[in-house]
Amino acid sequence: MQQDERLKIWIEQGNVSISQLFFQEYKQLLISDTDAMVILHIIAFQGNGDYFPTPTDIANRMQQTEKDVTDCLQRLMRKGLFTIEQSTDENNVLHEKFSLFPLWDRLLEIVEKRKVQTTEQQTKLAEGEVYSLFEQEFGRFLSPMECETIGMWIDKDGHTPEIIRAALKEAVLAQKMSLRYIDRILFEWKKKNVKSMRDVEKQTRAFRPVVAATAEQPRNPAIKQVPFYNWLEERE
Numbered sequence: 081m082q083q084d085e086r087l088k089i090w091i092e093q094g095n096v097s098i099s100q101l102f103f104q105e106y107k108q109l110l111i112s113d114t115d116a117m118v119i120l121h122i123i124a125f126q127g128n129g130d131y132f133p134t135p136t137d138i139a140n141r142m143q144q145t146e147k148d149v150t151d152c153l154q155r156l157m158r159k160g161l162f163t164i165e166q167s168t169d170e171n172n173v174l175h176e177k178f179s180l181f182p183l184w185d186r187l188l189e190i191v192e193k194r195k196v197q198t199t200e201q202q203t204k205l206a207e208g209e210v211y212s213l214f215e216q217e218f219g220r221f222l223s224p225m226e227c228e229t230i231g232m233w234i235d236k237d238g239h240t241p242e243i244i245r246a247a248l249k250e251a252v253l254a255q256k257m258s259l260r261y262i263d264r265i266l267f268e269w270k271k272k273n274v275k276s277m278r279d280v281e282k283q284t285r286a287f288r289p290v291v292a293a294t295a296e297q298p299r300n301p302a303i304k305q306v307p308f309y310n311w312l313e314e315r316e
Contacts, residue, residue, distance in 0.1 A: 096124045102183075105190050109161065109183075117142065118152045122162075122178050131177030132164075161186065206241040207234055213245060217252055229259050239266055246280045 098120065106116050121141055125133040135149040142149070156162055161183040167175050211230060215222055222230070233239045239247075247265040251257055274283055 094127060096120065096127055098123055099184075099187075101187050101191065105187050108190050109159070109186055111156075111159075111161070114144065114148075115152050115156060118144075118149060119156070119162075119180065119183070122180070126178070132175075133178075156183075203241075210234075210241045210244050214248065217248060218257060226259055229263070233263075233266055237266065237270060239270070240275075242277060243269065243274065243280065246277065250284065 102116075102119075106119075111119070118138060121138045122133060125131075125137065130137070135146045135153065138144075139146045139149045144152075157164075161180075163179045163182060165177050165179045167177075169175060211222060211227065214226070214230065230244070233244055234241070244262075244266070247262045247269070250265050251262045254261070269280070269283060272279075272283060274280055
């Protein structure tokens with residue numbers, strides 16, 4: 081048989097299409113390798129138009145008995161990984177088919193849950209870094225009351241670690257290293273719906289006075305005056 085004829089036969093037989101997600105995660109659903117192979121055969125049958133292959137049909141393609149395949153299908157159904165759907169055609173003939181949508185939903189739930197867990201871990205790590213940054217800038221350990229205050233900014237007021245770090249930066253520039261000053265900054269930002277660093281930049285540009293350039297050069301060019309906005313002053 082010529083190579084092109086062999087390739088033609090291969091192509092004409094078609095392919096079984098299934099997401100890589102199945103191979104990556106079916107173990108998480110406690111699906112055995114044998115059960116996974118049965119699922120693949122069901123998909124292959126459905127790809128050829130047979131939406132409800134019998135255990136005998138599947139067993140004839142595997143090194144499994146009909147009873148083994150039947151037990152496998154029962155396990156998968158008890159786990160809620162597939163359903164049997166019924167429908168009637170125009171001649172009122174009843175048809176049944178395997179639906180694997182419950183399996184796909186469970187696989188997607190695993191991915192979504194993992195993303196949530198990753199986000200939560202990253203958030204907790206960022207929150208922990210906030211406390212370390214405060215201690216670094218203050219040059220000492222935080223008191224229990226100060227830790228509680230920072231915790232309230234995160235848990236009660238809903239400020240992100242990024243926003244809290246930005247408020248700390250404002251306090252450093254203003255040389256007002258107190259939680260009261262930083263709390264005032266966060267209070268003002270919350271009133272103005274500041275939720276991102278872009279919002280922070282808008283606020284600091286709006287309120288931090290711009291130092292006018294002077295013709296006379298400073299005597300010590302290494303010393304740079306940084307303008308700041310006094311957040312403790314009441315302003316409309």
